[in-house]
Amino acid sequence: MAACRQTWLSFCLLALHLALSLRAVPTNKPPPKTYIVHVAKSEKPDSFATHLDWYLSTIISVAATSSELEASTEADDPADRIVYTYETAFHGFAAKLGDDEAERLESFPGVLAVLPETVYQLHTTRSPEFLGIGPEDSNNIFTTAAFANHDVFVGVLDTGIWPESPSFSDKGMSAVPPRWKGACETGRNFTHSNCNRKIVGARIFHRGYEASAGAIDEKSELKSPRDQDGHGTHTAATVAGSPVRGANLFGYATGTAQGMAPHARVAVYKVCWTGGCFSSDILAAVDRAVADGVDVLSISLGGGVSAYYRDSLSIATFGAMEMGVFVACSAGNAGPDPISLTNVSPWITTVGASTMDRDFPATVRLGNGMNITGVSLYKGRQNLLPSQQYPLVYMGGNLSSPNPKSLCLEGSLDPRVVAGKVVMCDRGVSPRVQKGQVVKDAGGIGMILANSAANGDELVADSHLLPAVAVGETAGEEIKRYSKASARPTATLTFEGTKVGIRPSPVVAAFSSRGPNILTLEILKPDVIAPGVNILAAWTGDASPSSLAADHRRVGFNILSGTSMSCPHVGGVAALLKASHPDWSPAAIKSALMTTAYVHDNTHQPLKDAATGQPSSTYDHGAGHIQPLKAVDPGLVYDITPEDYFEFLCSQKLTPVQMKVFTKHSNRTCKHSLVSPGDLNYPAMSAVFRQQPATTLTLQRVVTNVGAPVSTYGVKVSAFKGAYVVVEPKTLRFTRHNQKLSYKVTFRTLSPQSSPEFGGLTWSDGTHVVRSPVVVTWLQSL
Numbered sequence: 001m002a003a004c005r006q007t008w009l010s011f012c013l014l015a016l017h018l019a020l021s022l023r024a025v026p027t028n029k030p031p032p033k034t035y036i037v038h039v040a041k042s043e044k045p046d047s048f049a050t051h052l053d054w055y056l057s058t059i060i061s062v063a064a065t066s067s068e069l070e071a072s073t074e075a076d077d078p079a080d081r082i083v084y085t086y087e088t089a090f091h092g093f094a095a096k097l098g099d100d101e102a103e104r105l106e107s108f109p110g111v112l113a114v115l116p117e118t119v120y121q122l123h124t125t126r127s128p129e130f131l132g133i134g135p136e137d138s139n140n141i142f143t144t145a146a147f148a149n150h151d152v153f154v155g156v157l158d159t160g161i162w163p164e165s166p167s168f169s170d171k172g173m174s175a176v177p178p179r180w181k182g183a184c185e186t187g188r189n190f191t192h193s194n195c196n197r198k199i200v201g202a203r204i205f206h207r208g209y210e211a212s213a214g215a216i217d218e219k220s221e222l223k224s225p226r227d228q229d230g231h232g233t234h235t236a237a238t239v240a241g242s243p244v245r246g247a248n249l250f251g252y253a254t255g256t257a258q259g260m261a262p263h264a265r266v267a268v269y270k271v272c273w274t275g276g277c278f279s280s281d282i283l284a285a286v287d288r289a290v291a292d293g294v295d296v297l298s299i300s301l302g303g304g305v306s307a308y309y310r311d312s313l314s315i316a317t318f319g320a321m322e323m324g325v326f327v328a329c330s331a332g333n334a335g336p337d338p339i340s341l342t343n344v345s346p347w348i349t350t351v352g353a354s355t356m357d358r359d360f361p362a363t364v365r366l367g368n369g370m371n372i373t374g375v376s377l378y379k380g381r382q383n384l385l386p387s388q389q390y391p392l393v394y395m396g397g398n399l400s401s402p403n404p405k406s407l408c409l410e411g412s413l414d415p416r417v418v419a420g421k422v423v424m425c426d427r428g429v430s431p432r433v434q435k436g437q438v439v440k441d442a443g444g445i446g447m448i449l450a451n452s453a454a455n456g457d458e459l460v461a462d463s464h465l466l467p468a469v470a471v472g473e474t475a476g477e478e479i480k481r482y483s484k485a486s487a488r489p490t491a492t493l494t495f496e497g498t499k500v501g502i503r504p505s506p507v508v509a510a511f512s513s514r515g516p517n518i519l520t521l522e523i524l525k526p527d528v529i530a531p532g533v534n535i536l537a538a539w540t541g542d543a544s545p546s547s548l549a550a551d552h553r554r555v556g557f558n559i560l561s562g563t564s565m566s567c568p569h570v571g572g573v574a575a576l577l578k579a580s581h582p583d584w585s586p587a588a589i590k591s592a593l594m595t596t597a598y599v600h601d602n603t604h605q606p607l608k609d610a611a612t613g614q615p616s617s618t619y620d621h622g623a624g625h626i627q628p629l630k631a632v633d634p635g636l637v638y639d640i641t642p643e644d645y646f647e648f649l650c651s652q653k654l655t656p657v658q659m660k661v662f663t664k665h666s667n668r669t670c671k672h673s674l675v676s677p678g679d680l681n682y683p684a685m686s687a688v689f690r691q692q693p694a695t696t697l698t699l700q701r702v703v704t705n706v707g708a709p710v711s712t713y714g715v716k717v718s719a720f721k722g723a724y725v726v727v728e729p730k731t732l733r734f735t736r737h738n739q740k741l742s743y744k745v746t747f748r749t750l751s752p753q754s755s756p757e758f759g760g761l762t763w764s765d766g767t768h769v770v771r772s773p774v775v776v777t778w779l780q781s782l
Contacts, residue, residue: 032096034083034117034211034280035105036312038661041091043110052085055093058108062101083207084284088291089319091664094280096211112661115312117212118279120303122159122231122272123330123564130356130531131569132629133260133576150582151177152264152575153200154240155294156568157285157301158232160225160270161202163194165233165556167241167257167538168266170197182267182292187224194225198242201267201292208280209273216273225270230540230547231300232268234560237538239298239568240264240575244538247557249463249545250379252360252498253536257557260572260628264579267294277301279312286316290323295578298571300330300564302342305518308649309658314345318662321347322642326578326586328571330563331526332513336454336611338619340513346523346680347645349574349590352513353532353566354506354625355610357602359499360461360534362469364448366482367392367490374448374471375461375534376495377559384422384446384467389490392448393417394424394483402426402452408435419443422491424479427452427470433546436464446493450476458510458610460561461534463545463553467493504601508620509533510611512563515619516756516775520652522678522686524775526622527590528597530573532566534559573628580632581706587640587681588704592631594683595638595770597624599760618758618773623684635707635768638683647673648680675700685761685774687723687747692780695749702742703763703770705734711765717745718759723776724748725761732763745774752778 037058041051048054059078083094094117097105106114151174161168175197182201184192195202202225206216216223227233240259247257269285271277282301289297297320299313308314317327331352334340343350362376367389384390395413396406404412408425423444425435432449439447447468451457457472471479483489509532517525539558544551570593577589584592599607599621607625609616649662650670659670678686678699687697705711713732717725726746734741745761756777763770 032081032098032101034094034208034278035097035102036092036094036115036117036280036283037105037111038090038092038113038115038315040110040112040660041664051087051091055082055085058105059095062097062105062108083211083280086283086287089287089316089323094208094283112657113309115310117208118303118312120277120279120282120301122277123300123302123333123562123567130358131260131573131626150579152261152296152579153180153267153294154261154264154296154298154571154575155267155269155289155292156232156236156239157269157271157282157297157299158235159229159272160204160227160232161199161236161268162227162233162538162540163199164541165237165538166244167237167259168196168198169242171242173197173263176200176265180293185225187226188218188222190222190224190226198266199268200265203268203285203288204270205281205285206273208278208284209275212278213275221274225268227540228542229272230543230558231564232270232272233540234537234558235298235300235564235568236266236268238535238565239572240266241538247536249377249536249555249557249559252377252379253358253559254498257536257538260569261575261579264572264575267292272301279303283312283316286320290320290325294325296571296575297325297327298568299327300567302330302332305342305344308345308519308652309654309661311345313343314348315661317345317348318645319664321586321645324586326574326589328567328574330567333511333562335512335514336456336510336609338514339516339518341515341517341525342513344517344519344523344525346648346682347586349528349570349593350526350622351563351567351570352526352529352620352622353509353511353561353563354529354621355509355533356531357500357502357505358534359459359502361496361499363494363496364469364471364479365492365494366479367486367488368482370478370482372471372475372479374469374475375459376469377461377463378467378495379463380466382445382466384492386492386494389492390445391421392424392483392489392491393421394480396426396480402428408438408447410438413438413442413444415443420445422446422448422493424448424450424483426450427455432460432470433462433464434548436466436468437548437550440466448479448491450479454510454611456510456611457613458507461559463559465546465548465551469493504603504605504608506531506601506625507608507610508616509561510609511561512620520677521688521777522676523680523682524618524622524684524686524773528570528593528623528626529621530566530569530626532563532569533561535561535565570626573626573631576628577631585639585641588637588706591637591639591683592634593626594623595636595772596627596630596634597622597771598627599624618684618775623771623773633707633768634770635711635765636703636713636763636770637706638681638701639704640681644681647671648677650674651677684772685745687774687776689749689752689778696746698744698746700742700744702740703732705737705739707765707768709737710735713763713765713770715761715763717761718774720757720759720776722749722751722753722757722778724750727761747776749778752780
């Protein structure tokens, strides 16, 4: 040990001498970038009193071994090059490094991984009632009493919060319990008084952003927890907003707006700025949130898919899961393309988006007498008379190939052609509401916004700046044909307010990202879907409902769509389950959400995909649509421990160094308890026949009884064309609460299919129905 200590000290003195001697060396190298350095905490040499001392020495050492220092004034002080240190969810630091420095650092003792900064993007009422947990639901078992017995803290990583919104009133809430360790950070236009018993924490994370994108312009952007964008306020209110009667947007969606867990407490972590959300800031926020004491994290962000050991958010949330924190992440808005998911780690609950049974109908009445239904949130002084027809123009030449004019891009419309007319615009490239602004600036009096093939017939409503109606792809093609065929095409637009009881619903949103999970086919993703289309929630006072600079309207509530909106629904419901079952692990909560989810709409037909109008699959809707009242009493759960997740990683052919990224314990090693990744005790099953001949495949599962102490469950499994499925045993008899019983499922190939087959496996005791989605895939046949 003494020799080791002496070696490190000698090396550091040499490194310091070299660093001092090289400061004057000129360089033409590019400025350093931010890298995230994961380290093995236990490998800190004893010669360093703290981990920070070790990190500083590492920075000096890697600079000293360069042939010349990076062109950076920060080289004068190594401490200035460290952006963050991470201590709770995982261990390491973020630092400004040259590319060659980062490469060399990977070989340093104790360094597990060096990852470049990643920019994440935001994945951008009636939903409590739709989920059966609204304020008027007499059978709502998620009452104040549950939270009085067990406070739940929800952390929201986003753009901050608008604390004056009535959605964050703390009226009737008790004092914050001492186990909460968070803080209310102050800044411009944000003081300690902006926090209360509802908003119990507010922090900002900007060092990673500034290290990469430059200093924040504080004249236009507030370096404080205050939300100028609106996205963070909307998601925080969706997850845990207090009830607000009479909430609406321009008279649309009027009712009581409340979050999924209105009695939960909110901690906001502002990680997103004008130029995006940077991974080093996100990781610092996760690390701090876990230390603060959050029970649930809602993260409506995404940044692509990387290998588990190279995905910093995956690593950080693994650490959060180890500390008992449930993590919900948005699946992304890249649908309906397949394999478009983000946030696919099995310890994350990945949430897709669906519609509700509420809509905002509007009608396009054509000159030929045809009425076409669309949607709109337009409310303004400028209106078209229902009894009058107005000239209609579509600037696209080829109906199937949009161009700048048909897309109504800025500067593309000739006022001499569109003035005084209703303009048909194709969706795509630019924001939907911005197209209306372009039409308005060119003198148009109305807009019809037509979906592309990617959007199908899904209808997303917007608060337009002129009379405008969004229509589906099929309707859009009909209008285009009419406009080209008629010598003098005309139209008028009418708006019909809010309607509920829409059928069918829910429907999988066309924009919702799809599976399969490209990293591990055996782990089905997304996990569930939840309301994410036309969601009403609180809004910032600093931005218009359209977020356009030309829009000077200000509102207290706004209606948005995206998996950013569906994610906090699941985060809030997870908070409800945590309050009801404080001893449940994150995996047990996820299991309850998945095995009680439903896969039929309110017409009793299979869930449909808005992009195609056809039934959706497990790759689209996961286990199905969440059902909170069922999830609180699921009967059985598929629990997973941190050790189980580690064993899953052992099945992913990672190197020992790569594995160390996921453990704070140097003595944790692979036991290889899983025969395949499919044996992880996941609430869904994916049987993957990878090689031929492969005629038989067996998966193992263990269920825990969280229902009646004495109960007997029988099993049913779907029939598959390509495989015969046997479940053993066919009956599970429980004699006590929390008892665990195992079963195995054997798949025997009959006829390999050219595409995956979807089905389900269901256990039932007559009271509880515990359903797991099942997918069978033959890779050689695809």
